[in-house]
Amino acid sequence: xxHRRVKDQESDGVSQKDIENFDKISLSSNTSTSSLSTAGGxxxxxxxxxxxTLALTLLTSSQAILIVWSxxxxxxxxxxxxxxxxxxxxxxxxxxxxxxxxxxxxxxxxDNRLITSFDExxxxxxxxxxxxxxxxxxxxxxxxxxxxxxxxxxNLNIISTGVLYRIILKKKLSQIQWAAFILLCAGCTTxxxxxxxxxxxxxxxxxxxxxxxxxxxSGFAGVYTEVIIKKNPSRNIxxxxxxxxxxxxxxxxxxxxVQDFDAVMNKGFFHGYSFITVLMILNHALSGIAVSMVMxxxxxxxxxxxxxxxxxxxxxxxxxxxxxxLSLAFLLGSTVVSxxxxxxxxxxxxxxx
Amino acid sequence: xxHRRVKDQESDGVSQKDIENFDKISLSSNTSTSSLSTAGGxxxxxxxxxxxTLALTLLTSSQAILIVWSxxxxxxxxxxxxxxxxxxxxxxxxxxxxxxxxxxxxxxxxDNRLITSFDExxxxxxxxxxxxxxxxxxxxxxxxxxxxxxxxxxNLNIISTGVLYRIILKKKLSQIQWAAFILLCAGCTTxxxxxxxxxxxxxxxxxxxxxxxxxxxSGFAGVYTEVIIKKNPSRNIxxxxxxxxxxxxxxxxxxxxVQDFDAVMNKGFFHGYSFITVLMILNHALSGIAVSMVMxxxxxxxxxxxxxxxxxxxxxxxxxxxxxxLSLAFLLGSTVVSxxxxxxxxxxxxxxx
Numbered sequence: 259x260x261h262r263r264v265k266d267q268e269s270d271g272v273s274q275k276d277i278e279n280f281d282k283i284s285l286s287s288n289t290s291t292s293s294l295s296t297a298g299g300x301x302x303x304x305x306x307x308x309x310x311t312l313a314l315t316l317l318t319s320s321q322a323i324l325i326v327w328s329x330x331x332x333x334x335x336x337x338x339x340x341x342x343x344x345x346x347x348x349x350x351x352x353x354x355x356x357x358x359x360x361x362x363x364x365x366x367x368x369d370n371r372l373i374t375s376f377d378e379x380x381x382x383x384x385x386x387x388x389x390x391x392x393x394x395x396x397x398x399x400x401x402x403x404x405x406x407x408x409x410x411x412x413n414l415n416i417i418s419t420g421v422l423y424r425i426i427l428k429k430k431l432s433q434i435q436w437a438a439f440i441l442l443c444a445g446c447t448t449x450x451x452x453x454x455x456x457x458x459x460x461x462x463x464x465x466x467x468x469x470x471x472x473x474x475x476s477g478f479a480g481v482y483t484e485v486i487i488k489k490n491p492s493r494n495i496x497x498x499x500x501x502x503x504x505x506x507x508x509x510x511x512x513x514x515x516v517q518d519f520d521a522v523m524n525k526g527f528f529h530g531y532s533f534i535t536v537l538m539i540l541n542h543a544l545s546g547i548a549v550s551m552v553m554x555x556x557x558x559x560x561x562x563x564x565x566x567x568x569x570x571x572x573x574x575x576x577x578x579x580x581x582x583x584l585s586l587a588f589l590l591g592s593t594v595v596s597x598x599x600x601x602x603x604x605x606x607x608x609x610x611x
Numbered sequence: 612x613x614h615r616r617v618k619d620q621e622s623d624g625v626s627q628k629d630i631e632n633f634d635k636i637s638l639s640s641n642t643s644t645s646s647l648s649t650a651g652g653x654x655x656x657x658x659x660x661x662x663x664t665l666a667l668t669l670l671t672s673s674q675a676i677l678i679v680w681s682x683x684x685x686x687x688x689x690x691x692x693x694x695x696x697x698x699x700x701x702x703x704x705x706x707x708x709x710x711x712x713x714x715x716x717x718x719x720x721x722d723n724r725l726i727t728s729f730d731e732x733x734x735x736x737x738x739x740x741x742x743x744x745x746x747x748x749x750x751x752x753x754x755x756x757x758x759x760x761x762x763x764x765x766n767l768n769i770i771s772t773g774v775l776y777r778i779i780l781k782k783k784l785s786q787i788q789w790a791a792f793i794l795l796c797a798g799c800t801t802x803x804x805x806x807x808x809x810x811x812x813x814x815x816x817x818x819x820x821x822x823x824x825x826x827x828x829s830g831f832a833g834v835y836t837e838v839i840i841k842k843n844p845s846r847n848i849x850x851x852x853x854x855x856x857x858x859x860x861x862x863x864x865x866x867x868x869v870q871d872f873d874a875v876m877n878k879g880f881f882h883g884y885s886f887i888t889v890l891m892i893l894n895h896a897l898s899g900i901a902v903s904m905v906m907x908x909x910x911x912x913x914x915x916x917x918x919x920x921x922x923x924x925x926x927x928x929x930x931x932x933x934x935x936x937l938s939l940a941f942l943l944g945s946t947v948v949s950x951x952x953x954x955x956x957x958x959x960x961x962x963x964x
Binding site for chain 2: 410433434437440441444445447448451453455456458459584585586587590591593594597600601604
């Protein structure tokens with residue numbers, strides 16, 4: 259397996275051959291529900307898929323609630339770059355703990371060993387770099403759109419992920435699943451409608467171009483991560499995560515040096531950290547791992563559904579926790595998203611028949 | 612055929628037996644696309660179905676545009692009850708013209724003759740009476756809800772029609788068609804969202820009860836009309852319409868006497884009629900006939916889709932005609948309704964497979 263993978267990667271990054279190779283694997287997994295070599299059988303794999311999806315949904319929804327909570331508690335008085343670095347470090351450590359447990363029970367194999375080849379890791383920084391470019395663009399887009407309009411435009415991510423998933427991973431969605439995906443995007447946008455949302459219709463062409471480029475970057479980063487993680491199905495996910503997060507740590511270290519070097523030097527690395535900061539770091543770390551797991555055992559489409567449902571869960575829970583007001587638009591959007599989730603699963607069954 | 616129908620109607624109104632009998636007819640028409648004896652074959656019937664649906668959509672959308680136009684031109688200065696009576700009279704006349712053409716070409720048969728039995732016509736006033744009760748309730752509901760909230764609540768009609776169609780006509784919708792129907796209701800409501808729509812969430816319990824009762828009355832009247840018209844598939848639709856409209860004339864004559872007797876006596880029947888009033892009467896008459904045709908050759912579900920799409924068409928055309936503003940909510944609602952229409956047709960194909 260290792261030999262074939264190395265041979266496939268002779269061209270730069272993930273080659274077309276890799277994708278075709280991956281495609282064969284994924285196609286065979288489509289017909290037999292799953293052929294993941296790490297899971298016992300189709301039932302185990304389906305269970306694993308459900309567990310990681312549920313975990314991602316719950317972690318993402320509690321993530322937004324923690325952000326609201328921390329905002330209510332006062333302004334952020336810690337450095338965001340050190341918090342991001344802490345998240346990456348924690349994810350790295352958790353992957354190592356998981357790996358050491360596996361080494362104890364199964365011994366070190368080619369699939370779970372930490373040592374890797376340059377060919378395996380050289381594509382790992384690409385998603386992080388794509389996200390970096392997207393985050394830089396985020397500063398400029400606010401010259402053309404306001405915050406509520408940006409919130410609405412972010413839903414273009416759903417469409418871009420679906421289209422890139424189809425093009426890059428060459429996985430087919432049934433017609434009903436495509437309809438469901440359009441509904442997911444329309445439903446999420448409806449749920450976020452506010453009296454000032456109509457501003458988005460006055461977005462100048464530059465704003466639209468930037469929003470579409472950002473959606474494509476974000477969608478491509480997501481789909482590319484799936485390509486990287488699924489390329490070698492037998493490779494242990496914790497070993498893959500370890501290397502992904504090592505690059506995450508590196509990128510965030512650079513960010514600390516560029517943005518917060520003086521503050522960290524004068525006040526210390528953990529200045530301003532509170533109990534809730536620690537909770538947020540823990541939550542972000544676990545969410546990040548859940549995203550990787552969903553990429554390994556499910557796919558980007560499931561990830562988009564999971565985070566969309568999480569958005570609705572957050573708003574619903576916020577009604578009880580913070581006395582938020584549920585609008586009619588939110589109720590209608592939630593209805594459309596629920597029907598979309600149902601249609602996605604019905605559409606899947608159709609595909610199998 | 613005539614004999615069986617008379618025998619079936621021994622109980623009051625349309626008996627359970629009638630419905631079961633009708634159900635058999637409609638079930639057999641389901642499997643062979645259609646077995647309408649008035650249409651040549653499945654292809655003809657499908658074409659007829661498309662034509663009447665398209666006619667209803669276009670007539671309904673131009674109806675709303677005429678209303679906006681007449682409002683722009685000034686206040687209504689004619690009596691609404693005389694206009695309604697004129698609509699019913701015109702429909703009656705048009706049915707007679709159509710019948711006389713058929714008599715000339717095919718001769719008078721049992722199916723197209725005007726003379727009818729008491730058993731055939733005694734159920735004809737029921738839909739008109741149900742609409743009357745609904746219209747009376749309309750005056751009282753405004754004590755509990757405002758106009759934008761009422762506009763939103765009216766979409767409950769979509770759900771009530773679907774449920775009553777299932778229960779009374781015993782026709783099955785596929786799971787995807789049900790999902791599509793929920794989306795149709797959510798999409799139409801979303802398209803009508805305005806900053807004041809959220810008032811609907813503060814509707815008191817009395818308002819909700821009245822809105823639900825009104826939706827059920829309206830849904831029942833629609834489904835019952837379908838039962839009446841389809842009960843005898845070979846009976847000519849123009850003869851059926853003639854009797855329906857005779858009762859419409861009678862009810863509206865009573866309304867003129869109760870509401871506008873003095874005004875009509877003093878100013879005359881056609882006082883205040885303008886060119887646009889005549890156009891509106893013509894449009895209402897043709898729309899009414901199109902509704903009957905859709906009931907005969909299609910069904911209530913198609914009618915609901917047709918009028919919903921008409922609502923969206925009206926708003927879109929109004930942008931060009933009257934410089935109306937299209938909101939983001941309208942665009943999102945239209946997207947959801949479009950997907951719903953697509954899913955309804957896909958769901959139908961599934962059912963046939």
